[in-house]
Amino acid sequence: xxxxxxxxxxxxxQPGHRNLxxxxxxxxxxxxxxxxxxxxxxxxxxLIPDDDGVAIECExxxxxEHLLRRLAEIEPPGWSRGPLELADGxxxxxxxxxxxxxxxxxxxxxxxxxxxxxxxxxxTRRRRLPDELRTERLLLRQWRDDDAEPLAEIYTQPExxxxxxxxxxxxxxxxxxxxxxxxxxxxxxxWAAEELETERLIGRIGLLRHHDWPLEPSPVEVGxxxxxxxxxxxxxxxxxxxxxxxxxxELVDDPRLLSITIPDNVRSAAVMQRLGLTQRGTAxxxxxxxxxxxxxx
Ligand SMILES: CC(C)(COP(=O)(O)OP(=O)(O)OC[C@H]1O[C@@H](n2cnc3c(N)ncnc32)[C@H](O)[C@@H]1OP(=O)(O)O)[C@@H](O)C(=O)NCCC(=O)NCCS
Numbered sequence: 001x002x003x004x005x006x007x008x009x010x011x012x013x014q015p016g017h018r019n020l021x022x023x024x025x026x027x028x029x030x031x032x033x034x035x036x037x038x039x040x041x042x043x044x045x046x047l048i049p050d051d052d053g054v055a056i057e058c059e060x061x062x063x064x065e066h067l068l069r070r071l072a073e074i075e076p077p078g079w080s081r082g083p084l085e086l087a088d089g090x091x092x093x094x095x096x097x098x099x100x101x102x103x104x105x106x107x108x109x110x111x112x113x114x115x116x117x118x119x120x121x122x123x124t125r126r127r128r129l130p131d132e133l134r135t136e137r138l139l140l141r142q143w144r145d146d147d148a149e150p151l152a153e154i155y156t157q158p159e160x161x162x163x164x165x166x167x168x169x170x171x172x173x174x175x176x177x178x179x180x181x182x183x184x185x186x187x188x189x190x191w192a193a194e195e196l197e198t199e200r201l202i203g204r205i206g207l208l209r210h211h212d213w214p215l216e217p218s219p220v221e222v223g224x225x226x227x228x229x230x231x232x233x234x235x236x237x238x239x240x241x242x243x244x245x246x247x248x249x250e251l252v253d254d255p256r257l258l259s260i261t262i263p264d265n266v267r268s269a270a271v272m273q274r275l276g277l278t279q280r281g282t283a284x285x286x287x288x289x290x291x292x293x294x295x296x297x
Contacts, residue, residue: 001062001063001064002056002062002064002065002068002093003026003060003092003093004023004061004062004063004065004093004094005031005058005059005060005061005084005086005093006020006059006061006062006090006092006094006095007031007037007045007047007056007057007058007059007094007104007113007114008044008045008047008060008114009045009049009114009214009217010071011058011059011114011115012025012059012124013115014114014118015061015211015212015213015214016214018076018214019071019103020061020063020067022063022064022067023061023062023063023064023067023266024061024062024063025059025060025061026060026061026062026088027059027060027190028057028058028059028060029057029058029059029086029087029088030055030056030058030087030113031047031053031055031056031058031085031086031087031105032053032055032085032086032089033053033054033055033087034049034050034051034053034086034107035047035048035049035053035054035055035056035084035105036048036050036053036054036056036102036109037054037056037107037108037109037111037113037114037117037227038097038101038102038105038106038107038108039106039108039121040101040104040105040106040119041104041105042255042256043215043216043217044076044079044097045114045117046047046078046079046097046101046102046105047084047094047095047097048095048096048097048098048099048101049087049096049103050102053109054109054110054112055087055112056112056113057112057113057115057116058084058094058113059088059178060086060092065111066079068093071095072095073147075095078097078100078101079095079096079097079098080095080096080098081093081094081095081096082094082095082096083096083121084096097133099210102269113214118217118218121201121206121217121218122211122217122218124253125209125218125251125253125254126186126187127187127250127251128187128188129187129188129207129246129251131244132191133191133246134196134216135144135238135239135241136238136243137192137195137196137197137233137235137238138193138194138195138196138205138235138238138239138242138272139176139194139195139196140191140192140193140194140206140239140242141194142180142183142191142192142203143176143179143180143192144192145176147176147192148169148172148173148176148200149169150200150227151164151172151175151176151192151201151203151204152168152169152172153227154203154225154226154227154228155167155172157198157227157228159207159228159231160225160228160286163261163262163264163265163268164225176210177184179204182208182209183190186209188206188207188209188226189207189208190205190206190207190223191204191205191206191207192204193205193224193287194234195225195230195231195235202226202227202230203224203225203226203227203230203236204223204224204225204238204244205223205225205226205236205239206222206223206239206244207220207221207226207243207246207247207251208220208221208223209221210258212285213258213288214271214283214284214285215238215281215283215292216256218227218288219254219256219257219258220247220251220254220257220258221244221257221258221259221274222240222243222247222258222259223238223239223245223259223260223267224236224240224271226292229276236271237274237275238272240271240274240275241275244257244275244276244295248297251292254297255296255297256295256297257277257278257294257295258292258294259271259272259275259277259292259293259294260283260285260290260291260292260293261290261292261293262288262289262290262291263282263289263290263291269291269293272293275295276295277293277294277295278293278294278295279291279292279293280292280293280294287290
């Protein structure tokens with residue numbers, strides 16, 4: 001067993017923590033005041049030794065070599081195993097970043113640790129988006145109680161269920177409540193999508209901020225679901241394009257817009273591609289192997 005310190009997305013409050021399954025938390029502590037913490041590529045926490053350093057929050061684990069080798073494989077290039085000095089002078093190991101990453105990175109040491117920096121980042125990126133958006137054929141609007149039944153009807157359609165999990169009427173009501181809460185707390189969530197011509201609820205389209213995405217801190221995702229009878233008319237693309245514009249013009253501190261799906265949901269991936277998102281990678285998220293697309297600012 002090796003005593004290994006983690007300071008980033010693998011720590012106990014962070015979305016990458018499941019990667020440490022099998023390791024035992026020994027203590028929560030700080031490094032010696034000989035490091036600085038950088039935010040690299042809008043994604044990665046990088047601990048870099050520095051004579052003018054500060055103490056950075058970390059967690060020390062007992063981990064076996066098998067786990068540490070596996071983690072070394074998923075670390076991005078530029079991070080490698082090396083000695084780390086704790087606040088009380090003891091030496092453990094950690095993934096230390098190459099000092100060359102300081103230049104392109106942003107020095108976030110004043111936050112004292114990755115979890116505090118992440119909270120600050122999510123708060124600074126928070127924006128209130130418009131309650132309503134109009135496109136040529138759609139009204140994207142706030143949720144009403146009487147949206148639950150038409151939305152739940154979509155969730156029973158075989159075409160929907162081919163790639164998506166079922167949801168009862170009660171669960172659909174909970175989802176609408178969640179969207180309303182997110183509108184209040186985060187400043188946005190998916191909108192209810194109404195067809196202008198018929199004034200009918202035909203689905204949901206919009207943006208969600210995911211604080212539990214394992215690969216980068218709290219990104220924004222664009223997503224869509226439509227009633228089967230409204231597929232094939234370019235409506236998801238039309239609503240999605242309005243969302244891309246809102247991200248571009250209003251969520252100005254979010255460098256990237258994601259869209260996430262499962263690999264065989266080709267219709268959803270086709271919408272992503274029509275909007276200019278490109279496939280970037282895979283992840284394990286909410287118990288599923290997913291593929292993610294992105295558009296950079
Ligand atoms: C994902 C989903 C919203 C995509 O619906 P869609 O109808 O394929 O997508 P669009 O509304 O952009 O329509 C595109 C289709 O309309 C056609 N079209 C017609 N007019 C168009 C226009 N003005 N612009 C773009 N496409 C147009 C396209 O050629 C395409 O046709 P196709 O059916 O031959 O592929 C829908 O499949 C769905 O609700 N699925 C279930 C829920 C789901 O999986 N959500 C995503 C979770 S990640």
